Amino acid sequence: MKVVKYSGDIVDFEPEKLKKSLIKSGATIAVVNDILRQIGKEVYDGISTKHIYKKAFSLLKKEANSHAARYNLRTGLQQLGPEGFFFEKYIAKLFAAEDYQTKLNLILQGKCVTHEIDVFVKKSNVICMIECKFHSKRDASSNVKIPMYVLSRFNDVKENKHQIFSNEDTVSDCWIVTNNRFTSDAIDFAKCSGINLLSWDYPKGNNLKTKSDIECLYPVTCLTTMTIAEKGKLLILDIILAKELINNSESLEKIGLSSKRIKNVMKEVSELCKCFG
Template sequence: MNEQHRTIVVTKNTGEKDVFDAEKLKTALRRSGATEAEVDLVEQEVLDNLYNGITTKKIYRLAYNLLRTKSKRTAGRYRLKSAVMNLGPSGYPFEKFLGRLFKNRGYNVTVNEIIKGKCVTHETDVVANNGTEQIMVECKFHSSIAQKSDVKVPLYIQSRFLDIKAVWEQQPELKNVRFVGMVATNTRFTEDAKDFARCVGLKVISWDYPAGNSLREWIDESGFYPITALQSLRKKDKELLLENNLVLCRELEPHRQKLRELNFSESTIKKILNEAAHLIS
């Protein structure tokens, strides 16, 4: 990267300004499975189109469009963050997606369970139990990537968790189980939110936090890519599949008949399943 590119200022989704960092771009490309040749090609394309004030969204689009011509699998993985952002707008599909990730990690899972606490009744998003620990997970889904969960979120969730925990502690079948509260978000937490959670022992997980155990890394480890990553599906088709509890790309092939029942044509089904197979391979 030449000196000219070292001074290019980009506009983040939050509206903040920052100096363009080619290494961040290359790291994201490599994480998606791009070859070094593809990384170099995309980097050069982006560098050729840089200008002061360019948005990170524009940079992403340039990279993604070029990747699509080289490898649908790599392109699909590169747009993973966008795919998770599309698990809305209600946030319920995000809760089901989190439930799938916990099941993959060896937990028995219930989603949207009504639980009576010591003081009041709560509707929980995800409860996960692996025999040694039971986790109450509250999901904070944001439709805008610029939106963060601030300190009020863990403050509120911690009080709910303690109310539920007081009842769990009285249940004989949970005598040797450790109880954990957690907040999961598809975007990020403010520093105050992370500090408070760390102080009271509340777990928090976001797109890139904590390092080494973030939502992005959970997804990469599991290979559980949401159906919203598929370009062969229109927005309304994605919504239809999510409404019918088809959340993951790997769930589509075993439910081919369900796709027929939802009035997808055979040619469309073939196209969808082909893209899904490439993504999860």
């Protein structure tokens, strides 16, 4: 059985891969098997992965909004656009959860030219610059040109001392983060050049999807009980993570939700933020 990916590539249908993603949503094995059975009845040669995702999402939502929200993580990351400014804030919060100090959107004078850097993080006196490459389309990848370009900026910036966390800081490490994927050439170049990469599925076992699951760092854009416009209003209020609503339901009042809808949203948030590894 063949399926058509978002990119247009035709690949084999992998039920086991779908099963793993459904299990990660928090649904029970019984529910997962039932969803697989229902989807199995509708799968045909040439079906799109988008269609399969929508069907699985709909069935999960009938079971529990929080399951659908967890399954909705990648789409939620895409909705941190369109420019990616909120994605940068989300990445800063990921690092902050690992005890890094963070700074966003600073302009530094390099040896040759000035550079606007998306995020800076600091731990144990090591300061890293982070460049975020946000893609609004799911099939877009960051190719080898990205780490080549960022490496040149890093080399220029690390030559000087800067005012970041103190007045005499030096930048000694570099990260590139994307909500999608890196090409194999980009990964090879980054490894060779000493650049750290973080993407939806890289590095294995410590990527965006695993970090989000383990620490319950789901963006509010994952939530299924709110409209896209309402979630956008929360982002403007600087509420990036769903867990930030746990003790802050007043923000839902500020954006105009009724008491009944606030109750539904808070129920989803409470269930979504019960972490598991």
